[in-house]
Amino acid sequence: MIDLLQDLMQDRRIRHIQDRVDGISTSSKMNATAAAREVTVELNQRMNKLLLTNVALMELLIEKTGITEDDIAKKISEVDLRDGKEDGKLNARAALPPAKDCPECDAKICRDFNRCLFCGYEDV
Ligand SMILES: [Zn+2]
Numbered sequence: 001m002i003d004l005l006q007d008l009m010q011d012r013r014i015r016h017i018q019d020r021v022d023g024i025s026t027s028s029k030m031n032a033t034a035a036a037r038e039v040t041v042e043l044n045q046r047m048n049k050l051l052l053t054n055v056a057l058m059e060l061l062i063e064k065t066g067i068t069e070d071d072i073a074k075k076i077s078e079v080d081l082r083d084g085k086e087d088g089k090l091n092a093r094a095a096l097p098p099a100k101d102c103p104e105c106d107a108k109i110c111r112d113f114n115r116c117l118f119c120g121y122e123d124v
Contacts, residue, residue, distance in 0.1 A: 083091035102116040
């Protein structure tokens with residue numbers, strides 16, 4: 001019985017949404033489609049620029065330092081795992097290097113300030 005009521009309520013919600021979509025004028029739908037296409041093109045351009053920059057940086061690192069592609073793959077995995085999930089996503093806060101201990105007083109050095117807030121030691 002509850003399932004039937006839920007189905008009826010869901011049908012009603014779907015019809016309501018469909019009515020709203022039908023109520024949107026064709027020109028508004030076309031404008032929304034054009035805007036979505038524009039955003040997609042811009043995101044694609046940004047992604048290509050980031051990809052180009054990453055490939056250039058990786059090649060420079062490999063050529064100039066002896067760091068290998070395997071080293072880079074391991075680092076990518078390590079950074080990805082800093083938020084506890086290897087999901088191919090970057091949590092900007094978790095991506096920061098882990099907090100260090102102050103060599104002067106053993107307190108944690110704040111990552112945002114790069115200096116010890118307890119004794120004033122500057123981490124450079
Ligand atoms: Zn300190």
